[in-house]
Every structure is written in structure tokens, then in C-alpha cells.
Amino acid sequence: MDASQTTPTIQAPGLGRKIGLAWAALAWEGLWPRVVPLLSCVALFVAAAHLDLFAGLDPWAHTGILGALALAFAGLAWWQLRDFSWPARKEATRRLERDSEIPHRPLAAVQDNLAAGNTDPMAVALWEAHRRREAERLASLSNKAAHPGLASLDKWALRFVPLLALVVAIAAAGGWRSDRMAAAVTPAFPPPPPVVANLWIAPPAYTGKPPVYLDMAEHDKVLRIPVGSKIAGFVDDTRGRKPPVLSIDGKTTEFSTVSKGKYQVEETITEGKQITLQARGDEQARWKLHVIPDLAPTVDFARPIGVDKWSTKIEYIGGDDFGVTGVQLQMRLHGSVLGDDALSSDEEPEVLRVDLPVAGNSKKIADTFVRDLTSHPWAGLKVTVMLFATDALGQKGRSSVETFLLPERVFNDPTARALIVLRKALTRDPKGYRIDVADGMRLVHANPKSYREDPVVQLGLRIGSVRLAQKDDKETIVDTQKLLWDLAMRLESGSTSDAERAVEQARQELRDAMQRQAGDEEIEKLIQQLYDAMARWQRELAEKMKDPDERRRMEEQAEKMDPNNTITGDDLQKMLDKIREMAKNGQREEAKRMLEELRKMMENATPMMANPNGQQRQQQGQKGQQGQGNQQGREMMNQLDQLSRRQNQLLGESEREGRQQGQQGQRGQQGQQGQQGQRGQQGQQGQQGQGQQPGQGQGQGQGQWGEQQRGQQEGLRGRLGDFMKKLDENGLQMPESLGRAERSMREAEDALRRGDSREASRAQRRALDNLQQGMGDMAEQMRQQRGPGNNQDIAEIEERERRSEDRDPLGRSDGNYGDAIDSGADKVPLELDRQRSREILDELRRRAGDQLRPKEELDYIDRLLKTY
Incomplete structure (x- = not known):
């Protein structure tokens, strides 16, 4: 058995901690002497930064210094730490034993094993007793503080110099300065040039909206732009390595390169909620977006389709969010076999299309279509009508469908009526009635007396019947329909029908041009065209009246008409002159209304138009005198209005002179210049004044002004007297207010003769009030005597009377700023x-x-x- 396995480990309380402290002391003693030079360098750098020693350095020199310091610091750190190594556990154990000053190294004894092994029981027992005794000594082990030994290494205590410099620098800087530390480690290189973007959004031209310029600083602003707008512009990015990118809701568009560092872009916006500009790999700007859709236009009939005598009258309204560019009227025949049977298979069913005039891109339109369609083959038949409106994008809006009976002309001549019946049959069923219509034309041709042996009618019937019998194509049918209409009109009205159509065409072209805001040159040309057509119509009507039969027939028609609605050549000429004047003055809406009145007057034309000089016939003396009286009433009201305006001017001059006299009286100045007269004559130096009493102390200049004013007031009073005499000669009752006005004018003359401008202004004020009251009295007289034919005159008088009331001293309307409130009435100036x-x-x-x-x-x- 191994001895190490039989020897148990003996541990003392806190032994591991003591060994760790010993290890840390050894590491600190080896590391601190090496770290102090590095920390000294850091302290010196921080002190230099707080003393702002790096300020003002050239960026590149600053960069070089930082680089050199970094290399020096790295070299010093390597040199100081090149031979440093962390202590081992044995060294820490030995350090703990030395610090404890206990002999025989108890830590080593406790951990050692018997060299001879565990075979000898006596030796093992003795060894275990020795270990227990040494383990009891472990509790007395203790650590001592580390001793790096800097004092022996730095006898001059230079290690405290960097610390002292750091403390002084921080104190001098007023505390810790993070800005100076950042400036010390960051060379002051100029910032890279910013990305300069010049972008704008251009709405479509038809919207009339201005371009929207994009500000890079505005992030929360919502850009409201119409659909179809184009975003375009330029970006300057001299530092960019890649072209900028424009992103609309993730859909990116790369800028095209114009030159080095300059880029441009153009993109159409159809949808999206956000625009982003990216350059140099970062987002430079962002804008919120709201795309306004372009809705389809709307159009519909304002009223049911009406008929004004022979003319079709269609009132319509429409609108579009950005403007209507065109309105078209489409008319189809209703409930007839005309269609595929009359046309080849590759053609559409026949449709009458009329393009109605539209003024520019009007957001709201409201107009009336009035056109004489009695010459159309569908006259007298039921038709269906629709309106189509178009905007600038080509979007179309349609109205509801209206069905009505297209008006037809009433012919008094029996042969003309027969030709119209044939034409209507040919329209209903061209192929079915073609032969019958040709036979009917031959029957009419065979009776020359029915068409008064007119060679033009005879030749037309002969040629037309032959062509219609031989061919059944669409061109022949259309030509025959037109031929039958022309022949019927010739039998009914003679050669004047063409002239009348020319007048109507010229009138309609002029109205359409005014509706679409044509130029002045085109308007003048069309007005001259209307003049010429009207003159031709009057000449042909006069020639026609030379025929006794025609004269008798037209006289019979005139007897059936309202005598108050009769017109003369002078009436038409004056109306044309008014239309031209209104067009030149820019009053085109009023001119359009006058053109409509002209159309109505043409429809009520009587044989009196046959007189080239426009004189009324003697057979209608009484009724003509009434119309003449109406005209005279208008002229007299105009004269009285002119007198009122002139009196108002004289009143203003007198009031100004009165104010100047009051100022002179307060200052008491001497030798003052005389008041400048109306004709710009300069007064001469006056004499010394003694105040401003009437008739006293007036200078020569003031006397000259008073004499001029008195003369003008006297002339105006004379004009009023002539006006009152004319009233008496025409059998009209003179209003008493005009007599009072004449007396007030005389009082004003006396005051001006004395040089009393204040008294003169008061008398002139009374004269002006009486003149305006006289206008009202005359209007009341004409209102009581008016007949069916002078309603327009009375309306003009009432309008003039209304405008004369509630005027401020400058003649402006009081309470209705610029007369901007629409009263709902059509007023002709x-x-x-x-x-x-x-x-x-x-x-x-x-x-x-x-x-x-x-x-x-x-x-x-x-x-x-x-x-x-």
C-alpha cells in the first residue's frame, strides 16, 4: 500500500485564507514596484490634460504626440513587466511560515509522508504523533503586511511628483474636467462636411399646388402631397464612397452620379407613408408622408332637361378634387332600329358627342348647354343623354341617364313639313323606308308649284331621290337627311336660314371661348365674326322682305307676338357693343349672360329687322314709343347718376379746403401758399390773414380756388336745369327733390363766392342728398309706368339705387365689402x-x-x- 494513501491530511481552521493572503502579499511586492512608473506616466498625462497643454496643437502634431506617448507607455509597460511572474503556492506557504516565525516548518511537516513507507508500525505511530503536534502549531500561524520596498528603490521620493502634479492640475482646472480629457485624447480635426441635400416634391402641374421643399431638420412634419408627385433633387456628399439611397416605405432608389461627390434623383410617388434619405451608411433624414389620392370627377344634371323654344337646354354641375379638364355630352337614339342595321358590323352604334367648354382646371363647374339641335336627324325622336367628365389623369366620371324628346322645328310651309316627315321616316328605319322616301321626294318634285318652282329645291329633290334609290350605304343616308333638312329650311325661311345658323354658330363659339378663358385676341376675332354674321343676317332679311308674299307672312307672324318683345337693328347693335365692351373689361360672365339674351332676342325677331337702318315701323307707333320711352328712361337715369357723381367730387374738394382753412386759422400763419385748384394751377402768395372769417382776409390763391369752384358748381347747376327741362319736355313729372337740389347748388355758389368752403360743403352735401333722392323718385315713377318690356330697365335702376345707399366717404359700399356677397341675381353693369x-x-x-x-x-x- 502507498504511504500517501494511508497518511490523512490535517487541516487547521483559516489555513486556506492565510495562505491566500500570503500569496497576495508576494504578488503585490513583485508587481507594485513595476506598476508605479506606469501610473506615474498616466498621472502626468492627466495633469497635462487638465492644464490644457494639448490645446491649440495642430491636429496632425497632436496625433503624433499621442502616438509617441502610446508607444512609450507600451514599451515602458513591457520593460517593467518582462520578468514578472505570479507566485506559486509553495512560495505562499513558505511566506506564511516565515511571517509566523514558527520553527520546523509545520505546514510542510503536516503535508509530508514517511520516506520509508508504512511497513514499520512503530515508525508510523511515531510519525503520526509528530504530525499531530505540528498540526496543533498551525493555529498560531499569522500573516504580515506586504513590503514592496519602494523606499529603497526611490530614495529621493520622486514617485510623489506625478501625484503632486495631478493634484495641482485638478485644483487649477476647478475640478475634474471630462471635456479637457476628451480634448487631450481627441485631435481637433475639422468635422467631415455634412451631407447637403436639396430635395423637393413637385406636385403634378394640373393640381396647381406649389412645390414642397424638404428640410432635413424636420422629422415630424407630415408632407401632404397629391398622388403622382415627383421627388427630385441633389445631394452633395464629398466623403461618401457610395451613392446615397432614397427609400419610400422600404422601396429604395439609388441616386445617380453627376460628378465626384454629387448625386441626383427623380422618383414618382404613388404611395407610401415615410421617406428616408441614407448616406455614408447612416440615415441622414426622415419625413412622414401622406399621399392624397386623385379621385375621379363627378358630373350630373342640375335640373331636368328643358326645351327653350327650339333649343335644347341642359344645366349641369360637376367637380373634381384637382380640376375638371373636359366635359362631354353623349346622346344616343332611344327605342329605334337605328344602330347595327344602319352601320357596318365593325362600327360602334351612332352617338352624338358634343365637347362642352371648361375654363382651365375648374374644381367646380356649373354651366348651361343651350344648342339648337333641330337640324339633327333625331329631332322629334326620343333620345338618351349622358354627361362624362374627365380630369388631368384621364379618369372619367359619368352622370345619370336622362331620356327626353329632342325638340323639332315647327314648319309652317306644307311642303317643308312633308320633307321633314320623309326625313324622320328615313331616320327611324333607313333600310325599310329608303325606297318610300325616294318615291316621296319624286312626288314632291313632280309638283313645282308646291315649292314655288324654286330651281334649287327642284334640283335637290331630283338628285337626292336618284341617289337614295340607287344606294343604301350610311353616307348616302346621312347626305339625304341633310339635304331634306336644307330644302325644308329653304322653303320655310329662304336664304336667311343659313345666315341665321351662322349667327347662332358664331354666338356659340364666342360663348364657348369665354367659358374656357380664351385669350383677348381670340375673343375679339370671334366677336368680329358675330358682327359679320349679324350684318349678313340683317341684309338677307331685308332682301327677303322685298317679296310681297314674304312680307305679308312675316307681318302676320309679328301680329301674334308680344309688341313689348320686339327688337330693332339698333337694339342688336347696342347689345353686341355691350358684349364687346364686357369682354374687353374682363366681365366674361356678364358677357355670357348677354349672349344668352341675344339668342332669345334672335328667336323673337320680327319683320322690323328687315329695315337696314333699324327704324321701327310706323304701324307700331304706340308700342314702339313705349320701348323708346324705356330707352330714354335709361339715358336720363344715367345722366342723373353722372350729376350725382360730379356733385360728390365737388363736395370732396370743398371739404378738403375747409379742413385747410381750419388749420390756417389755428396757426395764424402769414403769406401761406394758396390752395391748389382742380386743374393744377398754383396759387400765389396771399396777404396777411386776420383769421378765417367768411369774406375776410382771404388770400389771392384762396380767392382763385373759390372762383374756380364756384364756376364748376354753377356749370353743374346749369346741367341740372337742362335735365329738368328735358323731363318737362318728355312729359315726365319732375321730382321735388331735384328742385331742392338746384336751390342747394345755388347756396353753395354763394358760399364759394364769399370764400366760405365750410358753408359751401354743407350746401353741396344737401344737394347730393337731394340728387340721390331724386334718383329714387324717378325710379319709383318708372316702376309705376313699367310694362312687360322694361323689366330689365327697372332692375338696373333698382340696382343703381341700392348701390347709391350706405356709401362711405370714399364711395365704397358699407357692410358688403366690395359687394362680395352674392345676392343671387344676375346683374349686368x-x-x-x-x-x-x-x-x-x-x-x-x-x-x-x-x-x-x-x-x-x-x-x-x-x-x-x-x-x-
């Missing part, structure tokens, strides 16, 4: 208003052509002249 607007426009255009004016003023004038 008066002649004086249109003339004033024209003068203002001419002056603005003259100033716009003066390039010497400031740029800000020219830009402002351009905005005023812009037509919306």
Missing part, C-alpha cells in the same frame, strides 16, 4: 360702369408699358391685368 371700367383698364395698360416705373409697381399692374 350699366353703361357708365362699363365706361369707367374701360378707362381704368386703359390707364393700367398704359402704365404697364412704361418700363421706367419701379419693378414692384409693374408686377402689381400685371397681376391686376391678369384675367382669371
Whole structure:
């Protein structure tokens, strides 16, 4: 048996801890002398950092110093620790025995074994007794403190110098300075140039929305952009090794390289909630996104389809979130065999398509389609109608389906009615009634007296019947339908039908151009086209009236019409002049309403239009005089309105002069310049004043102003007197307020003669009030005497009367800012208003052509002249 297995281990309490302390003391004694130089170097570096010795160094020099210090520290650490090794357990045990000063090494005795083995019982017993005695001595073992021996190594105590320097440096720095420590270990290299991004989002042009510029500092701002917007821009990244990346909800787009360090991108946004810009491997900016969808437009009928005499009237409304670009009217024949039987198999069923005018990209549209469709082959038949609206993306919206009877023209000539019956039969069933219609045309051709032996009608019937009998294709049927209509119109109205259609076409083209906001040159061209068509229509109507039969027939028609609705050539000419003036002044909505009135007047035209000079027939003297009286009433109201405006101007000048006189009286100044007159004449130096009493101490300049004002007031009073005489000559009752106005004007003249501007202004104020009251009295007279034909005149008078009330000193409307509140009535400007607007426009255009004016003023004038 092995002796080591028979020898039990004897342990004393706390022996392991004591051996560990002894081991630590040996390690500390070997390590501390070697570590102190390293810690001294660290202390000196920290002291230098707190003394800010590294500040101001060149970044590269700073980097070199740090590198050199790091290498020196690493070399010193290697040199100091090159021969260091951790102590073994035996060395710790021996150290504990020496520190305890116990002889015979009890720890070694307890752990030793018999060299001779365990065969001798006597030797084993003696050995066990020896071990027990030594184990009893283990309890007295104790540790002593470590002794590194620095004092013997550093006799001059230089190890305390770095510590002292560290304490002084921290005290001088005001405590521990982390910023200086960071600056000491971080060379002050300039930061890398930031990523410069110039990005923007451009909405589609049709939306009318401005571009949205992206700020890299705005992370929480939500960008609301329409669908289809394009994000574009440039990125400058001189340090970037890879192109930046634009990410929209994970869908990445890499920037294209323009030059070294410069990149660009362009991407269309259709959806997404977040935009991210990545450069240099990091996220540089992020924006929230909300894409606004583009909805399909809407359109529908505002009212049931109506018929205005022979014209089809369709009122419709529509809208789109970004603007309607087009509206189309589609009409199909309802309940007829016309369709695939009349067309070849590769064609669509016949549809009447009419593109309605739209002003730009209007978000809301509300308009009326009025067109004479009696010439269409479907006239008198039931049709179905739909409206289609289109936006800039090509999206379409459709209305409900309306079914109505397309109006047809009523023909008084029996032959014309017969031709229309044939045309309608050909429309219902082209192939079934083709031969019958051809035979009917031959029957009409065989009776020349029925169409007054008109060679044009005779030739048309002959050629048309032959062609229709020989061919049954669509082109022949369409040409025959048009031929039958033209012949019927010739029999009914003669050559004036073409001229009338030309007028209607010119009127419709002008209205459409105004609706889509065409340019001034195109509008002027179309107005001139309407002038020419109207002149041709009047000439042909006059030629037609030379035929006794035609004259008699038209006179019979005139007797059946309301005499108050009759018109003359002068009425049409004045209306055309008003339309042209409104178009030039930018009042296109009013011009469109006037064009509609022109259409109605054309429908109510009477044989009086045959007179080229536009004079009324003597047979209608009484009724014509009523219309003439209405016209005179309008002219007289315009004259009275002009008198009121002029009196208001004189009142303003008198009030300004009165204020200046009051200031002169308070200051008591001498030799003051006279008040500047209306025509810009400069007053001369006055004499010494003794106050501002009427008739006393007035300077020569003030006397000259008073004389000018008195003369102007006297001239205005004379105009009022002529106006009152004209009222008496026309048999109209003169309002008493006009007489009071004349007396107030006379009082103002006397005050101006004395130089008393204050008293003159009070008299002029009374005159102005009486003039406005006179306008109201005249309006009441005309209201009592009005007939069916002068409702528009009364409406104009009432509108002018309303506008004359509640005016501020500058003539502006009080309570309705700029008359912006819509009263719901269609108002046509008066002649004086249109003339004033024209003068203002001419002056603005003259100033716009003066390039010497400031740029800000020219830009402002351009905005005023812009037509919306």
C-alpha cells in the first residue's frame, strides 16, 4: 500500500485564507514596484490634460504626440513587466511560515509522508504523533503586511511628483474636467462636411399646388402631397464612397452620379407613408408622408332637361378634387332600329358627342348647354343623354341617364313639313323606308308649284331621290337627311336660314371661348365674326322682305307676338357693343349672360329687322314709343347718376379746403401758399390773414380756388336745369327733390363766392342728398309706368339705387365689402360702369408699358391685368 494513501491530511481552521493572503502579499511586492512608473506616466498625462497643454496643437502634431506617448507607455509597460511572474503556492506557504516565525516548518511537516513507507508500525505511530503536534502549531500561524520596498528603490521620493502634479492640475482646472480629457485624447480635426441635400416634391402641374421643399431638420412634419408627385433633387456628399439611397416605405432608389461627390434623383410617388434619405451608411433624414389620392370627377344634371323654344337646354354641375379638364355630352337614339342595321358590323352604334367648354382646371363647374339641335336627324325622336367628365389623369366620371324628346322645328310651309316627315321616316328605319322616301321626294318634285318652282329645291329633290334609290350605304343616308333638312329650311325661311345658323354658330363659339378663358385676341376675332354674321343676317332679311308674299307672312307672324318683345337693328347693335365692351373689361360672365339674351332676342325677331337702318315701323307707333320711352328712361337715369357723381367730387374738394382753412386759422400763419385748384394751377402768395372769417382776409390763391369752384358748381347747376327741362319736355313729372337740389347748388355758389368752403360743403352735401333722392323718385315713377318690356330697365335702376345707399366717404359700399356677397341675381353693369371700367383698364395698360416705373409697381399692374 502507498504511504500517501494511508497518511490523512490535517487541516487547521483559516489555513486556506492565510495562505491566500500570503500569496497576495508576494504578488503585490513583485508587481507594485513595476506598476508605479506606469501610473506615474498616466498621472502626468492627466495633469497635462487638465492644464490644457494639448490645446491649440495642430491636429496632425497632436496625433503624433499621442502616438509617441502610446508607444512609450507600451514599451515602458513591457520593460517593467518582462520578468514578472505570479507566485506559486509553495512560495505562499513558505511566506506564511516565515511571517509566523514558527520553527520546523509545520505546514510542510503536516503535508509530508514517511520516506520509508508504512511497513514499520512503530515508525508510523511515531510519525503520526509528530504530525499531530505540528498540526496543533498551525493555529498560531499569522500573516504580515506586504513590503514592496519602494523606499529603497526611490530614495529621493520622486514617485510623489506625478501625484503632486495631478493634484495641482485638478485644483487649477476647478475640478475634474471630462471635456479637457476628451480634448487631450481627441485631435481637433475639422468635422467631415455634412451631407447637403436639396430635395423637393413637385406636385403634378394640373393640381396647381406649389412645390414642397424638404428640410432635413424636420422629422415630424407630415408632407401632404397629391398622388403622382415627383421627388427630385441633389445631394452633395464629398466623403461618401457610395451613392446615397432614397427609400419610400422600404422601396429604395439609388441616386445617380453627376460628378465626384454629387448625386441626383427623380422618383414618382404613388404611395407610401415615410421617406428616408441614407448616406455614408447612416440615415441622414426622415419625413412622414401622406399621399392624397386623385379621385375621379363627378358630373350630373342640375335640373331636368328643358326645351327653350327650339333649343335644347341642359344645366349641369360637376367637380373634381384637382380640376375638371373636359366635359362631354353623349346622346344616343332611344327605342329605334337605328344602330347595327344602319352601320357596318365593325362600327360602334351612332352617338352624338358634343365637347362642352371648361375654363382651365375648374374644381367646380356649373354651366348651361343651350344648342339648337333641330337640324339633327333625331329631332322629334326620343333620345338618351349622358354627361362624362374627365380630369388631368384621364379618369372619367359619368352622370345619370336622362331620356327626353329632342325638340323639332315647327314648319309652317306644307311642303317643308312633308320633307321633314320623309326625313324622320328615313331616320327611324333607313333600310325599310329608303325606297318610300325616294318615291316621296319624286312626288314632291313632280309638283313645282308646291315649292314655288324654286330651281334649287327642284334640283335637290331630283338628285337626292336618284341617289337614295340607287344606294343604301350610311353616307348616302346621312347626305339625304341633310339635304331634306336644307330644302325644308329653304322653303320655310329662304336664304336667311343659313345666315341665321351662322349667327347662332358664331354666338356659340364666342360663348364657348369665354367659358374656357380664351385669350383677348381670340375673343375679339370671334366677336368680329358675330358682327359679320349679324350684318349678313340683317341684309338677307331685308332682301327677303322685298317679296310681297314674304312680307305679308312675316307681318302676320309679328301680329301674334308680344309688341313689348320686339327688337330693332339698333337694339342688336347696342347689345353686341355691350358684349364687346364686357369682354374687353374682363366681365366674361356678364358677357355670357348677354349672349344668352341675344339668342332669345334672335328667336323673337320680327319683320322690323328687315329695315337696314333699324327704324321701327310706323304701324307700331304706340308700342314702339313705349320701348323708346324705356330707352330714354335709361339715358336720363344715367345722366342723373353722372350729376350725382360730379356733385360728390365737388363736395370732396370743398371739404378738403375747409379742413385747410381750419388749420390756417389755428396757426395764424402769414403769406401761406394758396390752395391748389382742380386743374393744377398754383396759387400765389396771399396777404396777411386776420383769421378765417367768411369774406375776410382771404388770400389771392384762396380767392382763385373759390372762383374756380364756384364756376364748376354753377356749370353743374346749369346741367341740372337742362335735365329738368328735358323731363318737362318728355312729359315726365319732375321730382321735388331735384328742385331742392338746384336751390342747394345755388347756396353753395354763394358760399364759394364769399370764400366760405365750410358753408359751401354743407350746401353741396344737401344737394347730393337731394340728387340721390331724386334718383329714387324717378325710379319709383318708372316702376309705376313699367310694362312687360322694361323689366330689365327697372332692375338696373333698382340696382343703381341700392348701390347709391350706405356709401362711405370714399364711395365704397358699407357692410358688403366690395359687394362680395352674392345676392343671387344676375346683374349686368350699366353703361357708365362699363365706361369707367374701360378707362381704368386703359390707364393700367398704359402704365404697364412704361418700363421706367419701379419693378414692384409693374408686377402689381400685371397681376391686376391678369384675367382669371
